Amino acid sequence: MIEIAIDGTAASGKGTLAKKLAKKYGFVHLDTGLLYRKVANELIVKKKHTSLNIEKYSFEIARNLNFIEIKKENLRSEETAKLASLIATYPRLREILNSKQKEFVGNNKKKFHGCILDGRDIGTKILPNADFKFFIDACIEIRAKRRLLEKNISFLHENDEKCMLQSLIREMKERDKLDSSRITSPLVPAIDAHVIDTSFIDADELLLKVTKIIEGI
Ligand code: CDP
Secondary structure, eight states: OEEEEEEESTTSSHHHHHHHHHHHHTOEEEETHHHHHHHHHHHHHTTOTTOTTHHHHHHHHHHTOOGGGOOGGGSOSHHHHHHHHHHTTOHHHHHHHHHHHHHHHHHHTTTOSEEEEEESSIIIIISTTOSEEEEEEOOHHHHHHHHHHHHTOOOSSHHHHHHHHHHHHHHHHHHHHHHHHOSSSOSOOOTTOEEEEOTTOOHHHHHHHHHHHHHTO
């Protein structure tokens, strides 16, 4: 089974790339961020996110996590992402979610010719022997604009849009900082990863660049 590991900063284009590659090659894809977001969301729904026992509750939720139940549309808020980033610092939680990700790969080995996982520690931790590793990044202003566009909000006043953009820049900077500075599996490119800056290229150009690397063109 061909393994492709894609890591990178928030809204860098890694998720779109992973989806496009999976479609192009017929490979199975797992957005591993959704696992962290799902645990965070469950904590919020169950009102356990402010509990002193938040770690213990997050482990319980992670252990019972069912991939099929993960509905993406409820999980995209920055509140969920912020809490996901906080709980992602718990080594035990990462262990639980890591084995779920490895299980996912194992279960799909016979069904697909390849798998693509995107997240923060795929090339360094989950698929250390991946056939191809990519680390995707872009400047913060452009990433925040992309995230804002994803939200598809119609603003009445230009100032409201500016405010939202500024707050997204702040939140994403904080999350990148926490993700890169944590002790367990920090967000860093694997030494053998192809590092690609998408600040000035769109999703199709990125796909072309990456497929050229994969196909050795
Ligand atoms: O879509 P975006 O890149 O903004 O975030 P995501 O991939 O959904 O991940 C949300 C948060 O989960 C990240 O900020 C990380 O803290 C955490 N995460 C992680 O630690 N390891 C992963 N493999 C995936 C996500």
